[in-house]
Amino acid sequence: MKICRFNGGRLGVVQDGEVFDVTSVLDLLPAQRYPLPQKDLLIEALPQLKVPLRQAMTNAKRYAVADVSFLSPVANPGKIIGAPINYKAHVKESRKDPGIAHGRSVTSIGDWGMFLKAGSSLIGCGQEIELRFADRRNDHEVELGVVIGSVCRNVKRDVAMAHVAGYSIALDMTLRGPEFQCFRKSIDSYSVLGPWLVTADEISDPDQLDLWLRVNGEMRQRSNTRHLVFDIARLIEFASSFYTLNPGDIIMSGTPEGVGPVKPGDLIEAGIERIGNFSIRVAPEYFH
Ligand code: MN
Numbered sequence: 001m002k003i004c005r006f007n008g009g010r011l012g013v014v015q016d017g018e019v020f021d022v023t024s025v026l027d028l029l030p031a032q033r034y035p036l037p038q039k040d041l042l043i044e045a046l047p048q049l050k051v052p053l054r055q056a057m058t059n060a061k062r063y064a065v066a067d068v069s070f071l072s073p074v075a076n077p078g079k080i081i082g083a084p085i086n087y088k089a090h091v092k093e094s095r096k097d098p099g100i101a102h103g104r105s106v107t108s109i110g111d112w113g114m115f116l117k118a119g120s121s122l123i124g125c126g127q128e129i130e131l132r133f134a135d136r137r138n139d140h141e142v143e144l145g146v147v148i149g150s151v152c153r154n155v156k157r158d159v160a161m162a163h164v165a166g167y168s169i170a171l172d173m174t175l176r177g178p179e180f181q182c183f184r185k186s187i188d189s190y191s192v193l194g195p196w197l198v199t200a201d202e203i204s205d206p207d208q209l210d211l212w213l214r215v216n217g218e219m220r221q222r223s224n225t226r227h228l229v230f231d232i233a234r235l236i237e238f239a240s241s242f243y244t245l246n247p248g249d250i251i252m253s254g255t256p257e258g259v260g261p262v263k264p265g266d267l268i269e270a271g272i273e274r275i276g277n278f279s280i281r282v283a284p285e286y287f288h
Contacts, residue, residue, distance in 0.1 A: 001050065002276075003166070004196035005071040005124065011042075012068070013053055013060075014196050019068050020060035025052050038078040040248025043147060043165050046199065065195075069126030070278070073168055073197040074147055079249045080117040080191055081239050082172055083143075084181060085109055086229045086254025093257050099137055100259065102178050109230055109254070114239055117172070117252070118186035125194035125278035129173055130287040131264055132187055137176040140262050141255035142213035142221050142270045144206060145170030145193050146232055148249040152240050160236035163245065166197040167206060169272050170252045171213075171280070174259070188287075193250065195278040203274050207231045210273040211256065215266050223256030230254075 002014035011026055012019040028049065029041045042049075085091045086109050094100045123129070131138045149165030171192035175184040185191075203209070206225060213221040225231075230238060235251055243249075262268065265284045271277030 001053065001199045001202070002196045003046070003053075003199070004073055005075060006068040006126070009071065012196075013057055014065065015057075017065050018062045019065055020057045020062055022053050022056035022060055025049055025056050028052055039246040040074050040076045040078075043074060043149060044247035046149065046165055070195045071124035071126060072122050072193040073124070074122075074193060074248050074250060077119055077122065077248045077250045078246045079243060080119060080122060081243070081249065081251045082115045082117055082181060082185060083109060083230065083235055083252060083254035084112050084115060087223060087227050087256040088229060089223070089227065089257035090255055090259065091229070093259070099176055102176065114242070115181040115185070117182065117191050121186045121188055121191040123189045123192055125192060125280040127189065128281050128283040129192065129262075129268070130189045130283045131262070132287045133175060134286045137261050139174045139176060139259045140213055140215065140220065140268055141172040141174055141259050142211055143170045143172050143252045143255050144209060144211060144225055144232070144272055146206070146235070146251040146253055147197055148236075148245045148251070149200070149247055151244065151246055152236070153244040155237060155240045157233040157237040160233040160240070161200070163236060164200045164232075165247065166199040167203055167272075167275055168193045168197050169195070169270050169275055169278060170250070171268065171270060172252045172255060191252070192280060195276060198275050212271050213258070214269045215260070215262055220260055221256055221258035225253070227256060228254060
């Protein structure tokens, strides 16, 4: 099932090029009182909502996918976790290009560990990426986004995949420079997730997916998740050995080679096999 959020907060199921408005299903989520939990209630409830979602589709208003504006399919991630230097060919290009490494020693994801992106950086593909710092390099990174479905802590790789709710296309937009990743990659709008979440039952092997990214029609990145250094199960094992993972937490699994700069007004298109594709506009001016 493909779950989306669209047009200012409506809930949708995507099927055959149409978005079915199933917003009424949100009424089934548990009412919460302060303090709110650090998790996404919709993602946590998805297994129980499958039947109500199907029922709500029968009389749902429908829209063409091209006619709606998508928000991030996860509204309230407790964490967005990044995976640095996690494709072999991207490790190579990072060692070669001082504009990427900025003097850091490019060793391995096992040495570097993972990093957090601020939740306030997250947008959907119907919104715009607002670049900052006109005098610096702002790069695109296309990645498979993994959305956690159930609590896990110190989970081993052989059972890790049972904790995945689904997958989305992620952009880990990146300001290059000397600051730590958690700072440079957490600028507002520098985390994109979309266009929808494909539930895990529809993707039997997330470590065998083609992914690509184009800027203004030019192919910049093209690879397959089989080239990941730490595969998806290992990333969940690794992340959960440091953080408790909660429903709605997002792991951006790393970018393949071909990262490069974008400018105001650019059109970014990205796609991942079995998920789909989206296009997102870079705002026509730098953020002031
Ligand atoms: Mn990245």
